[in-house]
Amino acid sequence: MIHRLTRTFWRFGTELWGLFMRLYRKDTRPAEAIGYRDWAERNLSRFSRDFIFTPNRNRPALDRISFVPRVARDVTEVKIQYEIFGLSLPSPIGLAPTGSQMWLHPAGERATAAGLHGHLGMIGSMASQSVETIVPKATGPLWFQLYLQHDDEFNEYLISKVLALGFSALCVTLDTPVASIRPGWAKYKIPAWAVAPNLRGTNVPKLSPGIGPRLSPSVTWRKLELIKKRLGSTPLILKGILHIDDAKEAENIGADAILVSNHGGRQLFGSISPVEVFQAIRNQVSVPLFLDGGITSGIDVLKALALGAEMAFVGSSYLCALAHSGADGVEHLLQLMDDELIRAMRLVGVTRLQDINESLLGAANGY
Numbered sequence: 120m121i122h123r124l125t126r127t128f129w130r131f132g133t134e135l136w137g138l139f140m141r142l143y144r145k146d147t148r149p150a151e152a153i154g155y156r157d158w159a160e161r162n163l164s165r166f167s168r169d170f171i172f173t174p175n176r177n178r179p180a181l182d183r184i185s186f187v188p189r190v191a192r193d194v195t196e197v198k199i200q201y202e203i204f205g206l207s208l209p210s211p212i213g214l215a216p217t218g219s220q221m222w223l224h225p226a227g228e229r230a231t232a233a234g235l236h237g238h239l240g241m242i243g244s245m246a247s248q249s250v251e252t253i254v255p256k257a258t259g260p261l262w263f264q265l266y267l268q269h270d271d272e273f274n275e276y277l278i279s280k281v282l283a284l285g286f287s288a289l290c291v292t293l294d295t296p297v298a299s300i301r302p303g304w305a306k307y308k309i310p311a312w313a314v315a316p317n318l319r320g321t322n323v324p325k326l327s328p329g330i331g332p333r334l335s336p337s338v339t340w341r342k343l344e345l346i347k348k349r350l351g352s353t354p355l356i357l358k359g360i361l362h363i364d365d366a367k368e369a370e371n372i373g374a375d376a377i378l379v380s381n382h383g384g385r386q387l388f389g390s391i392s393p394v395e396v397f398q399a400i401r402n403q404v405s406v407p408l409f410l411d412g413g414i415t416s417g418i419d420v421l422k423a424l425a426l427g428a429e430m431a432f433v434g435s436s437y438l439c440a441l442a443h444s445g446a447d448g449v450e451h452l453l454q455l456m457d458d459e460l461i462r463a464m465r466l467v468g469v470t471r472l473q474d475i476n477e478s479l480l481g482a483a484n485g486y
Contacts (some may be wrong), residue, residue, distance in 0.1 A: 148444070152416045152436060152455040155448065159439035167223055167442065171435045173385045177413030180392035184422045185481035189468030197461045197470045203407065203429065204288060204354045204375070206260050209237045210457045211472060212420055214449075215380075215411045215432040216264035216290065216358075218245025218315065223442040228253045231441055234449025235259025241290055241432075244277075245315045254284045262288040264358065266295060267335045267342070268318065275349075277317065282353060289350060290378065291343065294359030294386050296336040344372040356409070361391055366400045376429070377404065380411035383434050394426065398477070401427035417459020421467070424475040 149155055159171060201211040214231065221227035228246045233256045242253055243264040254261065263281040268274055278289060347355045357369045358378035369377050379393040379400060393412040401408055410423040411432040423431035433456070440448035464470065467479050477483040 148448075148451055149455075152452055152459060155439040155443055155452055156415060156436055158443055163223075163439075163442060170219070170222060171438050171442075173383055174388075175381065175383060175385075175413070176390075176392040177381070177383070177394065178415075180394035181413045181419055181422060184394070184426075185486065186421075186425075186467050186479055187481050187484045187486065188466055188479075192468040192470075194465040194468060194470050197464050199457060199460055199464070199472060201430070201472060203239075206239065206287065208239055208260075210420075210453075210460060211424065211428075211430040212453065212456050212460070213239035213409075213430050213432045214241060214437050214453075215378075215434040216241035216243030216292075217434060217438060218243045219247045220438070220441060221247035223438055224445050226445050229256040230445040231437065231449050232257040232259075232261065233446035234441075234453070236450050236453065238453050239430075242286070244318060246317055247315075249316050250281055250284055250286075254286075261286050262290050262356070264290045264292055266292055266318075267338050269335050269337075273318075278346075278349070288354040288356060288375075289346075290356040290358050291338075291346065292358045292382075293338065293343075293365075294361075294380070294382050295334055296338065297334060340368050340372050343369075343374075347373040358411070359386075360400075361393060361396050363396075363400055363403050366404050370404045370406050374406060376407040376409060378409040378411055378432065379428075380432075383412065394422075397423075397426045397428065417456045417461070418463045420456060420460050421463045421475065422480075424472065425477055425479045427477070 147158070149158060160168065163171070199210045201208045214235070220231060224230055228242060228248050229252060232240055232242070232253050235258045238259045239262065240257065240259055241262045241264050242250060244266040246253065250263070263286040265274070265277065281289070343357065354375040355373070356376045356378055357374045359380050359382060360366050360369060360377050361379065361381060366377055377400070379397055381387070381390040381393055393410055397408070397410060407429040408427060409430045409432055410426065410428040411434060414420060414423065414431050414433050415436050420431040437449055437452055440452035442448075444451070464475070469475055469479070
């Protein structure tokens with residue numbers, strides 16, 4: 120009964136929200152990608168801000184990176200289209216997996232999927248809506264992010280389901296064997312029934328609080344190797360790796376790519392920024408590396424690519440855009456970031472993604 124009433128409430132709320140934002144959006148959409156974050160910090164509730172923003176080392180690490188632009192080059196035509204695992208994407212910018220998006224907008228993950236317009240999106244295990252309802256709304260390719268559960272049979276069931284629905288890759292998050300140590304978050308006492316409808320059916324005690332009981336602390340490289348064998352040609356991305364030796368292990372068990380990430384600093388408060396370790400990992404493995412952590416603008420994307428990343432994934436910024444105006448906000452943010460990336464490439468003197476490398480960075484030039 121309570122779930123039926125909840126669904127009815129959210130359907131009604133979605134319609135009201137859409138009507139309001141159609142009237143309100145035109146005067147409030149920011150001119151820069153960072154503007155959505157500024158709006159969120161001024162307008163969202165304390166709970167929503169605590170959900171989106173977490174103090175971490177990511178932003179300071181990105182801010183320390185500088186460019187040494189090249190000049191007197193023809194930068195009239197810039198191409199940022201990118202291909203990965205058979206997908207043709209408008210740019211190397213993707214949306215990182217985040218859960219519980221209905222806490223920010225009534226349409227939740229469905230709105231995020233609808234705002235992709237060709238860009239790559241990742242839908243997470245902790246999504247607040249079922250994958251069956253998200254996929255039909257998607258306007259871009261989807262990968263599925265998986266938290267491995269205690270129940271291996273349920274893991275297999277969920278993997279089979281998302282592949283049958285058309286998700287083209289699986290991303291397993293490794294940095295969350297238990298729930299996070301996150302200052303200021305425990306006070307909210309979020310019950311297990313309030314999150315993750317896609318994980319209902321797994322072996323979780325009915326009255327267990329929060330997401331902790333859903334996570335398996337027994338994930339091993341052997342288990343990941345078996346998952347890769349089960350996937351066959353379907354790409355396996357491993358997320359949450361920060362140590363060089365773990366990156367080597369990931370490559371050894373057959374991972375197709377690594378998403379270097381500290382979970383936005385949300386899991387282990389004080390963990391190193393992926394930016395700080397990225398080049399060291401890049402020098403030790405040959406699989407594609409993606410970067411997730413602190414990306415808020417097209418300039419940040421250019422920094423990630425110059426460090427050696429194949430793609431940069433955006434997290435909290437698109438949550439701000441989602442909260443602002445749903446699918447339209449997500450689409451607009453991605454357009455802004457694409458435009459900013461193109462402009463930044465012109466300003467440093469490159470016109471193709473393959474020409475972006477560490478020679479553009481101050482550190483590589485002795486500065």
